[in-house]
Amino acid sequence: MNTLIELKNITKTFDDQQVLKGINLKINENEFLTLLGPSGCGKTTTLRIIAGFDEADSGELLFDGIEISKLPPYKREVNTVFQKYALFPHLNVAENIAFGLNIKKTDKTVVVQKVEKMLELVGLSGFEKRDVTSLSGGQQQRVAIARALINEPKVLLLDEPLGALDARLRKEMQTELKKIQKEVGITFIYVTHDQEEALSMSDTVVVMNDGYIQQIGTPTDVYNEPENRFVASFIGESNIIKGTMIRDCLVSFDGFEFECVDKGFKENEEIEVVLRPEDIDIVKPENAKIKGTVESVVFKGVHYEIMVRTELRSYMIHTTDFFEVGLDVGLTFGPEDIHVMWKMV
Amino acid sequence: MRYFKNLVKPYIAWTAVMIVIPIFMMLLYSITNSGNSLVNIQFTFENFKRFTEPVYLSVFIKSIKLGLITVVICLVLGYALAYIISQFKESTQGVLILLVTIPMWINMLLRTYAWISLLSDNGIINAFLDKLGIGPIKMMYTDFAVMIGQICDFLPFMIIPIHTSLSKMDKSYVEAAYDLGANPVQTFFKVVFKLSIPGVLNGIIMVFLLSISTFVIPKLLGGGQYVLIGNLIESQFVSVGDWNFGSALSIVLAGIILFAIKWMKKIDTGEN
């Protein structure tokens, strides 16, 4: 795959506050890439720098290998779907979608045809003459996507586009967006703080926090192999335990040694271990190294969330089996369930 | 909330006496010719017919023309200023708008009076021109003086509503236009200006209303011979004493304003 956009050491400061502290990122053609992180992590600023609304203080921004930092947004081959859509209230649906083509003085008949095709793509055929302010949130969203895609950009930027929709519509639009991306075959750069959204839609997830990129990887990578405590706790639920890496494939925590599959750490290095709640099995106390008592049980619909109190801490476990509060139990997990991470400073 | 419903009653009575009855009285005066007393009323359309006489019609045309010119100049100057102000950061905007409003709080008569010392033949501007070797220019008691006075007094009424609609405009509209390939000039005309039209129309109505009905500015800066609608109406009541004709003129003036407002509202709804 070809690299389409490359960010090299991008920094940005707003009012004495450094929001980006050196971002390095390669974005490929036809990729669905998500910038994921809590609010204030710098993900929207990164997007705005790519779109051209903000200028980086330092660093390079390459598009197809060409530096474009100084290029104004109206000369860039990217289009944006804004957080609150920013549909022009003085134009109707068709006029909104045609805005970019009309700016380029495209032939009227071509415009009409393309608008029709776009409306079809986003499932709003027949809505041409409607007033944009009369549309529902989901419909406005679709118009915003059509308005951007009609310009045939190489990259579509989406800034928390589903944030204003209710939970049900969100799910629906997630599938829809993924479908549209496959259909038009261009790069989508998607900004969200919703980890579930990021995991279910993306080819690549970029986890950001505090102006830094924490991890870049496929959804499975960032979920199963979080590189640090932040990624582990931000994505999914997890038990995070301090420990020591005795040598490759052997880790020690909570007073016991466990086999694992991680390599490449120094001997006796201080590390942190992630155990996902669904990876822990509850067994009879005599069959396990770690022993404890069931502290609480909460039914969560599909599974039970069980807290088990051990000598040193409480473990969170997700299981479909029921265990009574007060029961003495043991906890087990396989070598591949132990994820060793660098300790955060 | 039956408890509070009665609170509007005093004001209903008040408006009946102080707003509704005066309008009817004015109407009554305008279609009668019994002089200033209402003893023996005779209905007539004479007062409205008199208005179409060239002397009076020309006053109306002159007033409307002057009003329109004032509106256009205020629109151009005011839009530019409002637009520039709206681009500053928020706290600076607050200070600049405050500076625009302060003159509005100062008595209009005093502000108009202040122009006399600047514009008169032996005034400051002419003294300055004299030093440059440019002969004294007659400014007082001309159209120019009246225009200057009107623009200075009414420009804030154009700036404020335009600035309000510009400053509350979501910045993402501008970004969206850039994003879709519009350069700054295209963005301004296709998006920013269009979205500020409600403010523009409000400003136009305010300035037109004020400039077409003023009689202080023409009197102070235009001199006794300078007659606009306002002065004509004033003279009917103060010097001539023909209340019937004066009422008819007032009704025509109110009608022109009403027509202008309706027309602007139509443009506003037509735009969206």
Place this chain on the structure above:
Amino acid sequence: MLVRRIASLSKGLYVLLCFAFFYTPIFVTMIFSFNSSKSLTKFTGFSLRWYTQLIENSEIMSAVWVSVSVAALATAISTVLGTITAIGLSKSRKIIKEWLTNINNIPIMNPEIVTAIGLMLLFSAMKFEKGYLTMLLAHISFCTPYVITSVYPKVRGLDVNIANAAMDLGATPFQALTKVIVPMIKPGITAGMLLAFTMSFDDFVISYFVSGNGVMNISMIVYNMTKRTNPTINALSTIVIVVIFVAVLVVNVIPKLKNKKGRKINEKNI
């Protein structure tokens, strides 16, 4: 870069020119109020002679008194009347709402001169003697609509159950009004009050037509005195300008300072 600098420079210059246009007459008035001679072009020396003449001029001083007292009374009465009307209006039937807001808009949208003549006809038909009372009534009449238009949106923004909640907790309707509703719409009332005061204090046209028998406010006396150049008016202008400038600053700056203080306290708590 150069193009950008030129653009921002010319923008700054334009703003400066506009403000010069607004403020030059005001500053010239203020400077020449301290002139020792009658000249409006040559500043011959500093003196307070026009200020002494101003204070000694009983006609002007009584006009100042008329302006201030009429504005104060009209503001007080129209604020109360406008506020209770706005509250009542929000609870009224739709037809009353529509009619009353339309009628209320008439004095706002009508040219002042038309309003003035209507009131003048009314007073003369009622055989009211033109003077202080007619001026006051007229001022209440054109100030109240402005109070209503600034208070009514605030009342409409209130939770419909706010008064019910107060009465549920044992407040009488009057207590609900004074202890709950009025404090909540205070910003609107203050705005309306300020508007009413300045409208009344600045008014010329309406006062000119409805007053008589020698009762004049500041505007009217200025109008009468402009026939000849008279630096006493400059002195009067200067005082009015300074008072208004200070008042506007106080009204606009004090809430901001309070906000800042409040924010600081909040920050400390965090």
